[in-house]
Amino acid sequence: MQRKVGVVAVQGDYAMHIAALRRADAGVDVCEVRTPEDLSTVDRLIIPGGESSTVGLLMQRFGLGEAIIERAAKGMPIWGTCMGMILMAREVEGRDQYRLGLLDITVRRNAFGTQVHSFEDSVTVTGFGETLGVFIRAPIVTQHGPGVEVLATYGEQIVAVREGNRIGTAFHPELTDDPRMHAWFLSLDN
Ligand code: GLN
Numbered sequence: 001m002q003r004k005v006g007v008v009a010v011q012g013d014y015a016m017h018i019a020a021l022r023r024a025d026a027g028v029d030v031c032e033v034r035t036p037e038d039l040s041t042v043d044r045l046i047i048p049g050g051e052s053s054t055v056g057l058l059m060q061r062f063g064l065g066e067a068i069i070e071r072a073a074k075g076m077p078i079w080g081t082c083m084g085m086i087l088m089a090r091e092v093e094g095r096d097q098y099r100l101g102l103l104d105i106t107v108r109r110n111a112f113g114t115q116v117h118s119f120e121d122s123v124t125v126t127g128f129g130e131t132l133g134v135f136i137r138a139p140i141v142t143q144h145g146p147g148v149e150v151l152a153t154y155g156e157q158i159v160a161v162r163e164g165n166r167i168g169t170a171f172h173p174e175l176t177d178d179p180r181m182h183a184w185f186l187s188l189d190n
Pocket residue numbers: 048049050051052053081082083084086109110136137138139
């Protein structure tokens with residue numbers, strides 16, 4: 001089946017995801033998504049890293065958030081990295097910012113604190129084994145519902161989850177040269 005993958009391109013590291021998708025599959029059909037019309041042309045979606053409060057406001061203003069929620073309800077695979085996972089959460093600790101509520105999780109933004117804003121370390125992801133985790137002012141998952149599968153932890157912290165066709169990672173596989181997570185995301189059934 002021909003896949004067409006969308007990457008939310010409002011702000012953030014969407015170009016890195018597009019490059020990573022091409023590393024995973026040289027012939028992949030990729031589309032930058034900014035509007036509900038763009039979204040209607042794709043069969044799966046990546047929400048990249050960036051600034052969740054800004055992108056949330058813009059998603060709300062342009063109707064993209066509502067359109068994503070509708071497609072998610074029909075089973076479209078969606079993967080959020082870092083900011084993307086924050087936007088997909090049901091709750092953001094201590095903040096009433098716009099979110100999509102697509103993962104039954106509570107996240108804590110910038111959870112690794114000011115001293116280690118950004119770092120890289122190995123993480124083990126269910127189904128993949130070890131990969132390089134690039135954490136940039138990364139969130140963690142502090143609570144989750146029974147339908148949520150924990151895909152990876154870093155120390156005591158939950159840093160990747162899956163709920164059906166929806167995936168959230170606190171780290172950034174698009175900033176590594178390991179194409180396996182992008183290849184796996186492309187293989188998910190719609
Ligand atoms: N700290 C950012 C936020 O809370 C996320 C950082 C990232 O996506 N790399 O929106």
